[in-house]
Structures are given as C-alpha cells and as structure tokens.
Amino acid sequence: MPREAEPSLNERNFVSRALEEGLRVDGRKFDQCRPVSLKFGDEFGVAEVQFGKTKVLVKVSAEVTVPYTDRPFEGVFSIASELSPMVAPSFEVNRPTETEVLLSRMLEKTIRRSGALDTESLCLVAGKKCWSIRADVHVLSLDGNLTDAACLAVVAALRHFRKPDSSIEGEILTVYTPAEREPVPLSWLHSPFCITFSYFGEEGDTAVLLDTTWLEEQLRTSSCTFSLNRHGEICQVSKLGGVSIDAPVFVQCAQVALAKSKEYTELVDRKLAEDAKSRDKGGLMAELTAENDR
C-alpha cells in the first residue's frame, strides 16, 4: 500500500533552522501548547479533547460482570485504544502498529496501574458480581501529541462518568435506572496527566518542545513522556530510546511537567464544574414539584 508522504528535505531544513533561531513553524513558543478544548457530551462519560487539529473522543461504559478469579474483590477496568483507518489509511483494524502499542501501554501505565480508579469500589458481590468499567478511546484526527490528548480525554471522561446506583439486600442485587436513583460517580483517587517533551537536534539539545505537531513529531530525535498528578507524584516516565539526553534535563522537564499537570487538573475541574452547573435542575425536589412556572 502506498505510504504517507514523508517530510521533504526543505521542511526538515526549515524546521531545524527555525528551531535554532528559537522559532516554531506555527509561531508558538517552545513550551506553548496549542489551544486545548475539552467538551463533555450529553451523556455521562463522553469527553472530546482537541489539541489544535488532534481530536480524541472517549466514551466510558459500565456493565455488571463476573470478577477475575484471582482478584475476587476487585472490579474490572479496561482502556481500549484502537487507531482506526479514520486517522490515516496506514492504520489497519486488528493490526496494532507501533503507535498503537505505545499509546495503549502509556494509558495503561498512567491511569490503570497508577491506581487512579479504585477498582475495589467496583466490587458488588465478592467473587460473583462486579462492575466492569471500559473506556473506549477513539482518535478522530491526528496532528501530533496524541498521548497527551488521549490521556486528558480518558481522565476527563472517567471523572465525568456516572454509573447506575445499586444496592444489596441479602442475596439480591438491585441496579437502579437513572430515573429511580441518581447515578453515582466513580471512586476516583487521583488524576494523572501525560506530558510529552520532544527533543530536537543531533545531540537533542537544540530545542525541547511541548505539544508537537505531526510534522515536528516526524523530525524529532527523541522524546520523553512524564505522567504526573497535581500532588507531584510521578506515575510513569518513559524515554524509550532515541538520542541520548543529559541527565539534568530530565529533572527540569519533570518540574515543567508538574506545572503543566496542575494546569490540566484545573482545566478538567473547571469544565466539570461548568458541566455540572448546566445539568443542575435544582435536584430531585425541583423535578418532583408539581408547581408550574407562571
């Protein structure tokens, strides 16, 4: 199958010359992100994140299943990230590419393994019934910085999600519809965010960029992704190969990543509050009241 057009020599030369002069092709500063947009859907658990032209949609769903036999007291939590041919014809269904493997590993390490979601709270009847929470990541268009966008979308969607309320009386498990009982949010412990640094130049010291476009991503010599929450806990760091970088640079990058993570936390908190406000109809009493507005 024909491949994607690779960046031409002119583009390569221009990008590196511009970076040496302290310029990026789209006129941003080195540590400046493209405008980030975060939108929630009408349903609970749908979030769409946009970094410039990179667009990721995440949908969270829940169902009751049987827990794994080796973990009877824990619910099931999975993140499914598949890149479809919608992103680019080079992505085939059921044939994970390098990008896809790394993305799903990154989300797994950042959100699942770091214990952001309390899986024990998903248990309904030990060893018999539990909630299975599944986050589906759909990449709608790709223009670089996929990991950061996907991670932000997954965290936002999970925090926005409400699972149906349930109760146990004796042996009987009841799951209530939203009309009967207000759905409940997940037991969320902390919000980690991915921040990717891209290094340019033969020695990796020409420039350190945040939120790279696809063109820049094709030309970088190395990259490192930090996952942190706002409390300053690293959940994951991965610099997988590429040109070697001076060790002290990572310590500086970690500080920048921490500041960025706090920024993202604030963004998600603000958007969640806005969303909650727009949904708030004055609680159940307002709905039940028989009075009409005159």
Place this chain on the structure above:
Amino acid sequence: MLFSYSSLLQGRNPSLKSIPRTQNPTRLTHRAGAMSSGPIYVLPGDEIDASLIPSHPKKPLRLGPGLRHAPPNDIIPTVAGQFVVERQKNAIRVETTSGRYIPRVGELVIGTVHHSGAESYFVTLSDFTSSALLPHLSFESATRKTRPMLANGALVYARVSLAHKHMDPELECVSPSTGKSDGLGPLTDGMLFPISLGMSRRLMLSKSAQDGKVVVLDELASAGLQFETATGRNGRFWVDSENIKTISLVGRAVTETDEKGLNVDQQKKLVRSLIKELS
C-alpha cells in the same frame, strides 16, 4: 498527515438530515432561476436545473470534476460543493475544498521526490497515493549527462502531463512545445505549508484578489515583506525568503486564512496583527 472529518461543506449548514428537502436553499435558488444571486451549492445526486446548464451553439458541453453524465441526458453531481458554470468554455463543474487531490492534465503541482528510478523520479503528490513519474529528461535542456540530480526528499514544481484513472500520473518540468521551463523545476530551501485544495485553487486564479477573495499575500507584500511563493494544485504552498521569520509569517497567514475562512477585511486585520508581531 491531516485527516479531518469535518468541514466538508463550507458556508453551508452541515446538518443535512434535519433540513426537509423542500426547504433546501439550493432548491429554492434553482427554482427561482436566479443565477446571479450568489453561489449555488449542490449535493451528490441533486438534480441540476436545466436553466443552469449552458448551451453553446458550437462547443460541446464539458463536464468538470464532481459531475457525472447519466445517459441519456442527466447530469448528476457526485460530490457536495459549489456548482460553477463557465459560459465561454461551455463547461460546468463542482468545486470542493476538501478531499484527496486527483491529478488532471495541465495542473501545476508541488511534489516530493521519493526516490530515483532508472528513467524517472518517483514523486509523491499526496499522502497514501501511488507516486507520479517525472522522467529524468523532462527538465529544461536536460540530456542524459546534464540532467538535474534531485536528492530523495527534494521538492519539485511540475506540471501534470498525463493523468489517467488506471495509470500512475506523469509530470514534466519543461514545456514540450517551447522547451522552456517556465519557472518549473526544483524548489530549493523555503518551507512547504499544507493548504486545502480550495485554497490552492483560489491562490492560483489569475486575479486571486478579485475572484478568489485572497488578499493576504498582496497585503503582506505591501507591508514590505519580500518573499517568493509557489502554489501546487495538490494543496501545497511553498514560501521562500531570506528571513526565516518572514517564511513562517507568510505560511501562517495563508493557512490561517484557509482554515478559518477569513473574508477580505479579516485577512487585512490578520496581516496587520502579524506584522505587529514581527516588529
């Protein structure tokens, strides 16, 4: 690599399902037969009003891209976009801003040399399409010994000389009749910016300011910037200048005009703000 699923139709309500067919503005325009009242948009499968189709006494009717002839005498649009009539040429076509570039004979394109074969260069015109062929000898005054050597990844400005649905397109950098290059050939230095197909068409109009409503380049030039540009119909825009900042500025001005669909006044405003940033 940029694949956006939105903005298929610019300047038109994209939520087509919710509009009852009778209220379709396209239809109303058709029925009124007011050809001069603004642009006419068509959808795939739309009927085209007979009064819109030009009837030249001698020349045959020419169908451009986006239209299909369904025998015996129906003409059906195959893409959504603006319906354009050229009365002098007795030609009609549908213009879209999006989609993949399909080469047509005589169009100027900017390609990237992928590799060199025995007889010709393999040139990439767009993502995920098979390469176009640029024979080694189709450069100005090129012989077997004095042909330009293009490295892999070099940019070349060329004209499509052969385009067929079932064959790889062929390119040339020389006019076959005069043997002159007419400005075609390798593009050195500078920077390439991706633009929409509609934008590249607007930029390539002979009077782009009047017909295409693109004034950014003129405005930038009158602000004292010196630069050189080349536009390829395959949605590529090349800028070169002594100054790196100028290249970046021109590229950003054009891509922003394209992406945000700026009108003439907004373009002027954009240029003013960009110039301020430069100084």
Place this chain on the structure above:
Amino acid sequence: MPLDTSTYSLALLRVDGRRWNELRRLHAQIRIQAAADGSSYLEMGNTKVMCVLTGPSEAQQQQQGQRRGQATAGGGKNASINVSIVVAGFASVDHKKRGRNDKRTQELELTIAKTFASVVHTHLFPNSSISLALHVLSADGSLLAALLNAATLALIDAGIPMSDYIAACTAGSTSSYAAADDSADPLLDLNTQEEQELPFITVATLGETDRVAVLNCESRVQVSRLEGMLAVAVDGCKEVKQLLDKAIKAKGAKMIREGAAEKSDAMAMDLDE
C-alpha cells in the same frame, strides 16, 4: 508483605545483604555461539539473559516493515534493527506464559530497537537489517537493563560500529510513594522482590557519560525523588560499563593468546593483565 524497611534503616543492609550502592554480581560472556554473527550471555545477579545477533544482512522484504512479534527501528536507507524477545516459561516463579503479542514485551522490544538505532552507525549498512534475538532465561529484576547490556555485548562481538556502549541499570528509592520522609535512601540494581515493593527507574546511558538514552519508570514516586534516583542510576551505569568493558577486553586478550586474532600495533592492551 512490605519490605522490612525498619531492618534496612537499622543495619543499612538490603534483603540480599547488599549495601545501597552495590551492584549484584555481573557476569558477562561474549562469543558463546560459533554459528551467530555475534552473541552474548549476561548475568546480573539471578537475572540471566542471552543475545544472539544476525547481521548486518540483506533486509528481508518484510510486509509493512514488520513481522509479528518483532519490533523494528531505523530502516529506510539505513540499516534497520529488529529485536525479538522470548521470555522462557521457566524464567520466573509464577510460570506465566507471555504471548508474542504481549504489549509489555512489544514495548521492551521497541525500546531496545530504538535505543540501538540511534547508537549503531546504521548509515554504514544501507538497506540491510540487524536482528537481535534476546532470550530471558531467568528474570529477577532489572530485566530491561540486562537486555540492553546483553544487546550491547552482542553488537560489539559482531563488530558493528557504534558510537559508544549502552550501559544500563536500575535504581530505586526506599520511600514508598505515600511517605514523604526525607531519610529515604536511593538503592542501586534492584531484584524482583525490591522491584515489587519499591518505586524504581531503569536508566541506560551512553558509555560513561551523563547522557541518558533510556529512562523508564513504571511506579508511583514523588517527583523530588527522581533526581536522587537518576544520579545513583547514572553512577551505576558507569560501573556497569566498566564491567562490560572488562569482559570484552578479557575475551580479546584470550583470543590473541590463543592465536585466534592478531595483535595489532595500535592496541595498547596489556595481555599479561
């Protein structure tokens, strides 16, 4: 279950009796297989890995540049580096079978392939491929580090030009992520038991420099701990590099003594060492 950190703070000795900055016994061998272009065997404590290298040879026409269960980096005009990792069923205690499409193994393969693609002078071997087959015989912590070291040895054995060694090791921190105690010590070269209990990072450096080629952390740790762990790990890598160097020089000296290779005048090596 938690590692008894109280005993550590008392005697400053770890579960296996090491001090904080002590490496486990590192035993390295090269040219262990006559049939391969390059091969190596490496032990870091109880972690035992083997690497068999084929190439540089003509690149196979692989579909889409990648075969199943292999990671490729580089490629195009330069030589591509293919890495495949096989974890033996008996390598760890739990006998868990890891499939070929296991994403964790794939990530390891990709990491190794990408690391060496930037160190090996791939431009000298256009349109060819270098295949590294890594076998994990016994896994007891610091797996990625051991695999990287073994791959370096095999590449040197095959005589493939590289800009420097890639030397790798792990470093951990005795603080759990919740505790913000300042008395926490960094630890060097963790075994499985320590890896399960403590946050740790894997670092690979370019030779004896401070330049980091791989930095990997999969556990929760305070950001302030990173600097200390990184410093200890980089020092550890320098030590590892010297040990690898020694193993290679010993083998070289042995080959000259046996007459398998000629001693060149440019060699400043003392054979009686």
